[in-house]
Amino acid sequence: MGDDDYSKEDLLQLCKRFGDYITVKLFAIFSISLQNLDSHSIGAIAGLVVAILFTWKLLRSSRASHRSQPKRQSNMPSSSGVNTHSNSSLTLAEFSQNSQAQDGIDEFFQPVKPTLGQVIRQRLNEGRKVTCRLLGVILEETIPEELQKQATVRSSVLEVLLEITKFCDLYLMERVLDDEGEKNVLLALEDAGVFTSGCLVKDKVLFCSTGIGRTSFVRQLEPDWHIDSNAEVVYQLARFIKYELHVSPIKAERTATNVFSSPSLEQFFGCV
Structure with missing residues (x-):
């Protein structure tokens, strides 16, 4: 499986996690009757919008980054140890980026204490x-x-x-x-x-x-x-x-x- 396939799979997993967050939070926010909306509820909705924009921009920049990376030669000798080190570094970098995105989503979706x-x-x-x-x-x-x-x-x-x-x-x-x-x-x-x-x-x-x-x-x-x-x-x-x-x-x-x-x-x- 190529690097692009791994990148797409990572992005799909991130989108799936974000989608789960969206589903739960939208249900929680809109289960409140409109007549009971106050500054805290409005703030929660505003935070949701900001989180969507934040993740959308992150996904776009991630796709653009993967497109700009040249494909590595498949016939490079694996015994040199260079490719193994590069693959490990890339995997760690992608994991770190996904973790940062997840932390950003978690921060936006902190539960709001009712008044x-x-x-x-x-x-x-x-x-x-x-x-x-x-x-x-x-x-x-x-x-x-x-x-x-x-x-x-x-x-x-x-x-x-x-x-x-x-x-x-x-x-x-x-x-x-x-x-x-x-x-x-x-x-x-x-x-x-x-x-x-x-x-x-x-x-x-x-x-x-x-x-x-x-x-x-x-x-x-x-x-x-x-x-x-x-x-x-x-x-x-x-x-x-x-x-x-x-x-x-x-x-x-x-x-x-x-x-x-x-x-x-x-x-x-x-x-x-």
């Missing part, structure tokens, strides 16, 4: 309305009595909370014992920047005096998701709400197929 917004939309299954309890989920405090003294927004949940407000109609709710508890909650949310950095307004922070009142709020709003730290409330609403997230430090038994559980809201979205 927090993309993760949230995926985990919420594109749900647009969300209701969420404050105690034990957004706030450090876990019982209404603690709210009479102070309210503290959990720093680890703040980024997730603000991101949810960008894509969802979010309502926060809690049972308080008096006006002082309500005041402390609103002040804590305001100090954390929830009302200025996100799309949440104070009118969407709802207060009630009983646990039944929170359940009533949720049923009236008919959200796609309800997030709560009270197992009894989650159980009662499972028949009426499409999806629920039970936030509990102790892994709870799954009571229904539409009820998920997580130690925290941020862990549910993989932020910890």
Whole structure:
């Protein structure tokens, strides 16, 4: 088999590997719905185009190089050792060139890490309305009595909370014992920047005096998701709400197929 045959076979192998990359990456990129395209997705498509142009130019230059090389005489004595050394050098050079091309393709096709917004939309299954309890989920405090003294927004949940407000109609709710508890909650949310950095307004922070009142709020709003730290409330609403997230430090038994559980809201979205 001549040198040209070896060169063609190498080029075909390289094209085949690149074709496999193209197939996989095109499927991954275009499986995302057009409405979810953002700067990262556009960047991935742009990288794909650049990779195609890069490989096309590489293949053209490789073909031109092989055409310009004169054919070696087949009747040269092989015992001299010169041809053996030349063939080895040429094979190594071609292997190095193909390896560099493969490295270039690999570099362009490095997986793009999804943004927090993309993760949230995926985990919420594109749900647009969300209701969420404050105690034990957004706030450090876990019982209404603690709210009479102070309210503290959990720093680890703040980024997730603000991101949810960008894509969802979010309502926060809690049972308080008096006006002082309500005041402390609103002040804590305001100090954390929830009302200025996100799309949440104070009118969407709802207060009630009983646990039944929170359940009533949720049923009236008919959200796609309800997030709560009270197992009894989650159980009662499972028949009426499409999806629920039970936030509990102790892994709870799954009571229904539409009820998920997580130690925290941020862990549910993989932020910890």
